[in-house]
Amino acid sequence: xxxxxxxxxxxxxxxxxxxxxxxxxxxxxxxxxxxxxxxxxxxxxxxxxxxxxxxxxxxxxxxxxxxxxxxxxxxxxxxxxxxxxxxxxxxxxxxxxxxxxxxxxxxxxxxxxxxxxxxxxxxxxxxxxxxxxxxxxxxxxxxxxxxxxxxxxxxxxxxxxxxxxxxxxxxxxxxxxxxxxxxxxxxxxxxxxxxxxxxxxxxxxxxxxxxxxxxxxxxxxxxxxxxxxxxxxxxxxxxxxxxxxxxxxxxxxxxxxxxxxxxxxxxxxxxxxxxxxxxxxxxxxxxx
Amino acid sequence: xxxxxxxxxxxxxxxxxxxxxxxxxxxxxxxxxxxxxxxxxxxxxxxxxxxxxxxxxxxxxxxxxxxxxxxxxxxxxxxxxxxxxxxxxxxxxxxxxxxxxxxxxxxxxxxxxxxxxxxxxxxxxxxxxxxxxxxxxxxxxxxxxxxxxxxxxxxxxxxxxxxxxxxxxxxxxxxxxxxxxxxxxxxxxxxxxxxxxxxxxxxxxxxxxxxxxxxxxxxxxxxxxxxxxxxxxxxxxxxxxxxxxxxxxxxxxxxxxxxxxxxxxxxxxxxxxxxxxxxxxxxxxxxxxxxxxxxx
Numbered sequence: 211x212x213x214x215x216x217x218x219x220x221x222x223x224x225x226x227x228x229x230x231x232x233x234x235x236x237x238x239x240x241x242x243x244x245x246x247x248x249x250x251x252x253x254x255x256x257x258x259x260x261x262x263x264x265x266x267x268x269x270x271x272x273x274x275x276x277x278x279x280x281x282x283x284x285x286x287x288x289x290x291x292x293x294x295x296x297x298x299x300x301x302x303x304x305x306x307x308x309x310x311x312x313x314x315x316x317x318x319x320x321x322x323x324x325x326x327x328x329x330x331x332x333x334x335x336x337x338x339x340x341x342x343x344x345x346x347x348x349x350x351x352x353x354x355x356x357x358x359x360x361x362x363x364x365x366x367x368x369x370x371x372x373x374x375x376x377x378x379x380x381x382x383x384x385x386x387x388x389x390x391x392x393x394x395x396x397x398x399x400x401x402x403x404x405x406x407x408x409x410x411x412x413x414x415x416x417x418x419x420x421x422x423x424x425x426x427x428x429x430x431x432x433x434x435x436x437x438x439x440x441x442x443x444x445x446x447x448x449x450x451x452x453x454x455x456x457x458x459x460x461x462x463x464x465x466x467x468x469x470x471x472x473x474x475x476x477x478x479x480x481x482x483x484x485x486x487x488x489x490x491x492x493x494x495x496x497x498x
Numbered sequence: 499x500x501x502x503x504x505x506x507x508x509x510x511x512x513x514x515x516x517x518x519x520x521x522x523x524x525x526x527x528x529x530x531x532x533x534x535x536x537x538x539x540x541x542x543x544x545x546x547x548x549x550x551x552x553x554x555x556x557x558x559x560x561x562x563x564x565x566x567x568x569x570x571x572x573x574x575x576x577x578x579x580x581x582x583x584x585x586x587x588x589x590x591x592x593x594x595x596x597x598x599x600x601x602x603x604x605x606x607x608x609x610x611x612x613x614x615x616x617x618x619x620x621x622x623x624x625x626x627x628x629x630x631x632x633x634x635x636x637x638x639x640x641x642x643x644x645x646x647x648x649x650x651x652x653x654x655x656x657x658x659x660x661x662x663x664x665x666x667x668x669x670x671x672x673x674x675x676x677x678x679x680x681x682x683x684x685x686x687x688x689x690x691x692x693x694x695x696x697x698x699x700x701x702x703x704x705x706x707x708x709x710x711x712x713x714x715x716x717x718x719x720x721x722x723x724x725x726x727x728x729x730x731x732x733x734x735x736x737x738x739x740x741x742x743x744x745x746x747x748x749x750x751x752x753x754x755x756x757x758x759x760x761x762x763x764x765x766x767x768x769x770x771x772x773x774x775x776x777x778x779x780x781x782x783x784x785x786x787x788x789x790x791x792x793x794x
Contacts, residue, residue: 243590311585319603320575498552
């Protein structure tokens with residue numbers, strides 16, 4: 211042995227969590243540096259402010275809390291926008307690094323592949339959480355801050371649920387980014403996922419309800435169909451919440467369903483963990 | 499004392515119907531600079547991926563610092579340095595941020611960064627974003643990354659393609675210092691001329707098979723390529739065995755061991771010769787020779 215052995219880096223046992231956090235940290239730093247965070251926050255804030263200011267005009271100071279109206283409007287915005295942002299952010303995660311040549315380098319380091327997947331996910335979730343909280347928070351504060359604790363609690367729950375929904379689509383996008391080799395293919399899959407879960411599924415569901423007259427379907431089947439789509443689970447969760455339920459049509463549906471908020475949160479968590487675990491599995495077995 | 503740091507035994511790697519590496523035996527030792535030379539697609543990068551544990555051999559065994567790189571021989575990875583071909587780091591990040599990330603992945607302290615920048619001559623550019631770096635600077639940052647933690651095995655894939663000769667020499671000087679300290683250095687390249695004068699040992703691969711392995715001098719001796727001698731005559735000249743060129747000079751080819759006797763014969767009568775040029779076979783000739791021999 212040469213004297214190199216003394217000066218060489220002392221190899222430590224690879225611990226998954228700190229490596230994942232290192233990768234998450236880089237993801238966040240890059241997100242801020244390439245203006246992703248800025249653009250997302252501004253977009254969410256601008257749309258949220260528009261909805262908040264337009265939405266609070268008709269109700270004025272009577273009836274439901276003005277913040278509840280904002281909460282409901284923003285929940286509808288989330289269903290369309292947050293999955294899209296999440297997919298745009300995550301479809302590049304693995305396929306993009308592979309194209310730039312940095313994936314080969316990253317995996318030659320003492321890093322577990324599970325840590326790479328987990329780190330990417332955590333970093334992007336932090337970016338999304340930052341943008342959503344700040345963007346929506348600005349809109350809520352624009353309406354006023356002295357609006358009652360219950361309304362603020364409902365608002366906070368909606369923001370939390372939105373981040374959870376974002377997590378679902380981050381995880382789906384990450385899976386797409388892992389199973390394909392090309393970034394452009396991953397992008398195509400991401401758009402497909404968005405169209406399916408956000409638009410097509412609900413249109414088909416609505417068609418089914420109309421065709422059957424809405425009453426002949428057993429409620430268990432309706433619950434299952436709602437639970438199978440994370441955006442519907444989010445819809446039930448936020449639009450059926452106390453204080454906002456009477457503002458929305460789905461609030462009435464929420465009254466009848468067996469899907470309680472804990473179940474809905476579990477559904478969203480499962481939709482996050484499932485694709486993430488699958489992505490980690492596929493990635494661990496992948497040859498480069 | 500030299501030890502075997504990387505070893506491939508009977509390694510074959512197939513991707514579907516394509517055989518990227520065929521029945522390869524290769525041992526790399528500490529303190530050695532090895533040039534792995536072959537065309538694009540000859541299987542160089544596949545070999546490197548197997549050494550790093552990023553691809554599994556279809557048959558055969560790969561050992562890296564005594565462990566199986568695909569298995570949980572995880573610790574060995576902290577002791578290797580790797581520079582992939584055409585890597586592009588995030589352009590909006592600074593050099594320091596980029597290198598700090600890789601240092602953390604190797605569990606190194608942040609105080610290793612300044613010496614790392616100094617080693618490749620980038621200390622003044624460390625805090626600039628990579629968007630402002632030239633190609634040579636980016637490649638030097640890539641080398642700095644590979645040198646982090648004083649690795650025992652350094653694997654550089656096409657490290658100098660696109661660099662100017664001065665930069666290339668500087669690059670090899672850094673690498674040679676590491677080899678002198680006992681590290682194994684593997685340089686993959688598509689041309690022998692790229693690695694001229696810097697490798698102790700040359701391994702030529704073609705279509706996934708090793709077709710030559712030895713020092714450059716040994717390869718030259720085995721190939722025994724003819725030397726070209728060209729003369730311009732001053733007087734009468736017996737031109738048997740010589741080819742007359744359009745400009746009036748003569749040229750012939752001799753085997754290396756006939757070169758000196760021929761020169762002695764020509765110079766015996768110095769008045770006869772106005773000028774003399776001896777052209778040794780170039781590295782490209784040598785490389786072409788081995789590839790042709792394989793094709794024949």
